[in-house]
Amino acid sequence: MRIITLDDASMKNILADMLRRDPNNYDSYTKTVEAIVENVKNRRDEAVFEYTREFDHADLDASNIRVTQEEIGEAMAQVDEGLLAVMKKSMDNIRRYHEKQKRNSWFDAQPDGTILGQKVTALESVGVYVPGGKAAYPSSVLMNIIPAEVAGVKRIVMVTPPGKDGKVNPVTLTAAHLAGATEVYKVGGAQAVAALAFGTQSIPRVNKIVGPGNIFVALAKKAVYGHVSIDSIAGPSEILVIADDSANPRFVAADLLSQAEHDELASAILVTTSMELAKKVSDEVDGFLKVLSRSDIIAKSLDNYGYILVADTMEKAVETANNIAPEHLEIVTANPFEVMTKIQNAGAIFIGEYSSEPLGDYFAGPNHILPTNGTAKFFSPLGVDDFIKKSSIIYYSREALEKAHKDIELFAESEHLTAHANSIRVRFEP
Amino acid sequence: MRIITLDDASMKNILADMLRRDPNNYDSYTKTVEAIVENVKNRRDEAVFEYTREFDHADLDASNIRVTQEEIGEAMAQVDEGLLAVMKKSMDNIRRYHEKQKRNSWFDAQPDGTILGQKVTALESVGVYVPGGKAAYPSSVLMNIIPAEVAGVKRIVMVTPPGKDGKVNPVTLTAAHLAGATEVYKVGGAQAVAALAFGTQSIPRVNKIVGPGNIFVALAKKAVYGHVSIDSIAGPSEILVIADDSANPRFVAADLLSQAEHDELASAILVTTSMELAKKVSDEVDGFLKVLSRSDIIAKSLDNYGYILVADTMEKAVETANNIAPEHLEIVTANPFEVMTKIQNAGAIFIGEYSSEPLGDYFAGPNHILPTNGTAKFFSPLGVDDFIKKSSIIYYSREALEKAHKDIELFAESEHLTAHANSIRVRFEP
Incomplete structure (x- = not known):
């Protein structure tokens, strides 16, 4: 990995580089997505089936676009027992953490004859987008659905693109069922988002659409925003590690690579006060690159958006993190909680050398659907708040x-x- | 006002009518707004000054686009003492209510060696849009700025269109200063939103843009969403009153008209279980129309989107309110708190016959910037939550x-x- 001495000029260049990843800049896709949304809005099921044939090469219609109880049963029978047990532990942790986010309605009654307050109500229906295609991400299914279920949403509608065989990955389906999806449709891309926003003969209209997807999904969510609510617009993933000379370079290197493997736009950044650590981490990265199965993607991602930045002081390191506002921030220093107090902008903050980022992706309980690409300056992790709304209460x-x-x-x-x-x-x- | 017996068919027609007001349907403006946003993004100050000359007929440049301390002093000296005293009482109420919305960071430390939690941080900077032009709305200034100030936002940047003389209305400026705006710029419309989203030489980039505006402002907010956060997309205003035969028809009529006077797209709806009340309210409306100063607008608005709906049962009346999801909901029945328990969707709920809607607009404390046009199904009133964000905390x-x-x-x-x-x-x- 390239090692750069951090100063104002290098910081400015890196920030400009990072912003190139912004999905809002993908203007060339905007027209395509708007056409898909418009077509689904007008031609409904018909358009959805056409796009599913075109993009997913699956021939579905009103009779089989919705996943049946039978399909769920078949899927569950196919899932490895060990994985099922882990998913259940993970679900318990996710549920416990999100239960703590629940908010009460409140009121303030004063003896002058006034009552003011807020009534908290769950959304009636939400749509949950789960990417499909090549891989299955059951962890994302859990992270999307459980907060909605904890919030009390009655109708949780999952959409996910089918394979060529018109089937949904069995692990995805099992996770959806366990987490509490009330219905699942085999549809993906911008057409799925449009269907959820406007409703079709087969797919219900919902109040809000959540969950990350590719650029088509991101732009479609933006296009339908206002007709429905959305959680945020997901961009590529990133990790930033703040480390001093107390950090274990092998652990740091492994954590950087865990994000770099996502895709070629993912970013992995180490900011350290120690040039010695910088060099050791770079060496460890080289070592891991020789053995990891996704090293092609990792190498490209590191080449694009991977940096080791050497800062004069911990203050400068913290400032860098706050400027970048990373999706995932690890603090691996002698006093990580003290450093945490100075963090303004980050999706999730992992504290100490045993809180590695994949712990949060899969297991600890906090949501792994996080604000990406600098949006942690104003967006929050997906959570129960995304599935409730408030009404003011006024009595005089x-x-x-x-x-x-x-x-x-x-x-x-x-x-x-x-x-x-x-x-x-x-x-x-x- | 037209009196309609409520059944499934009339409900469906009214809902379809209401949706015609959706700003997302104003496709003809979208291209204009996108061009303005793009121009401001690229040509920055230069484009802002050009649009201000074109749309506001005010000739401003880098030397005078920002309101000075001197201008604030002059403005405050011009404001009526009585109005100033009322604004201060209102501010106290707004501040007290929003203080109750503040949230703590929290953590859950378990003896197994885990700490999970959420760190709550105020946004660093926000932009507040305040409409200008013909009228001054100091109440909207207070409602926009105070929640940001309570949340702890450091930089609160207000924008509002100038008059032809290049000045901001003195009452608007006084309210901004009292509420805690840290800087004010004389710019409005889509160009103001674009400037706040991307920054220009004179106007700082912010993390989030809040506040209602006209269709250009609404579409510009949607266009920049993702680069920054926004509160919601404001549409035209509405009130829905649920009343039974215990209601005072004169009060109900007056409350309906208070929303109808906003503009010709505003909607005022009474849903009642009493045909007798329906007729009396209609008569009272006719009486008020003869004396109110804005009766031209009111008459058009009632003609477009005003309805008196007679429902068989209170259940049907409540269902109608939940389907329409009004910005303002008044409950004027013998047991208004019981009816409130059944309300799923409303921006603000006014309970009982002395809680008239303008009480909430000006004085009680809850925010008057509310989800409009059915979006109360998924959006909330503006509040402290709009000015904070959360970071997950994970320690193992x-x-x-x-x-x-x-x-x-x-x-x-x-x-x-x-x-x-x-x-x-x-x-x-x-």
Whole structure:
């Protein structure tokens, strides 16, 4: 991996480089995606089936686009017992963590005759996008569905692209069933997002669409935003490790590579105060590259967006992390909790040398669907908050309104909204 | 107002009518807005000044686009003392209500050596859009800025279109200053949103853009979503009143009109179980129309999207409210709190006959920036949550990871992510 001395100029270049990965820049796909969305909105099932034939090479129709109970049964029978046991442990952890995120409705009743508060309500229906195709990612199924189920969403509709045989991967299906999906449809890409946003004869319209996908899915989610809510627009993955000379270079190298293996746009960055560590990590990376099965992807990803940055001070290292706002941040220093206090922007913060990033991907409980590509400056991990909404509660007694009525009328009149003032005034007509 | 007996067919027609108001349907403006956004992104200040000359007829440049301390002082000196006193009472209420929304970071430390939690951090910078032009809406300034200030946002950047004289309305400016805006720029429309999303020489880039505006502002917010976060896409306003025969028809009529006066796309709907009330409310509306100053707008709005719906049962009335998901919902029945328990979808719920909607617009404390046009099914009122984000916290001790390491490796291997498995495995190499 390239080793760069961190200064203002190198920081600026790296930030500019990272932003090249932004899905909003993929203008060439925007028109294609908008055409797909429009077509599905207008021609509904018909368009969905056509795209599924075209993109997934699967010939499906209204009779078999929805996964049946029988298919779920068959899928579950195919899943390895050991994997099933691990998935159940993982589910327990995910559920326990997300249960702690649940929020109560609240109110504040004052003796002056006023009640103010917030009513928290689960969304009625959500759509969950799960990537398919080459690989199955049951962990993403759990991470998408469990928070919705914990929030109390009644209708959890999963969509995932089918294989050429018109089937969904059995592990994906098993995870969906265990986590609590209420229905599963064999459809992917922009056409799946459009179907969930507008509804078709076979696929129900939902209130919100969550879950990461490829560039087509990301752009389709943006296109339908406003008709429905979405969680965020997912971009490529990244990890940033802050480490000092106390860190184990072999562990750090292995963690960097765990993100680099995702795809060629993934980014793996070490920021360290130790040039010695920098060199050792680089050597360890070279070693691992010789043995890892996905070393082709890793090599390209490191070449594109992999950096080892050597900072003068821990303050500079922290500043770099905050500027990049990484999806995954590991802090491997002598005092990792102290460093954590200074982190403003990160999706998930992994503290100490045994909290390696895949622990969060698969097992610990916090969500692995995280803000990517610098959006941790304003987006949060997927969680129960994504599946609830709030309504304000306002109650004033006659006495309470009487005390305030002249003030409200004056304020409304000052904005020339006379019917607003009138609605208060009529209540105190002689 | 037209009185309609509520049944499935009338409900379906009304819902279809309401959806015609959707800003996402204003396709003809999309290209214009995208061109403005692209131009500001590329030509920055230069483009901003050109659009301000074109749309606001104000000739501004880098020397005077930012409001100065002197201008704020001049503005404050011009504001009526009585209005200033009311604004301060209102601010206190808004601040007190939003303080109750603040959330703590939390963690769960278990004796098995694990710490999981969420770190809550305020966004560093936000942009607040405040409409300008014909009227000044200081109440919207307070509602936009105070939640950001309560959340702990350091940089609160307000933008609002200038008048032809290149000035901002003095009441708007006073409200901005009192509420805690750290800087104010004289720019509006799509160009203001683009400037906040990408930054120009004069206007800083921010993390999130909030606040309602016209169709250009709404479409620009959608266009920049992903580069920055946004609160929601504002559409036209609406009120829905659920009332039984216990309601005062004069109060109900006045409340319906208070929303109808906003603009011709505003919607005012009464759903009642009493035909007698329906008729009386209609008569009261006719009476008010003769005396209210904005009766031209009100008449058009009622003609477009005003309905009195007579339902067989309170259950049907509630179902209608949940289907429409109104921005403002008033419950004026003999048992309003009981009815409230059945409400799934509404921006703000006003309970009882003295909780008239303008009380919430100006005074009570809950935010008046609310999800419009059916989006209360998935969006929430603007609040402190809009100005914070969360980072997951994950700490595992060596012992804790050792217990889990084989499970995690198995799960990662099952997804063929071998570098993920490797990052766990290296920590337990002999």
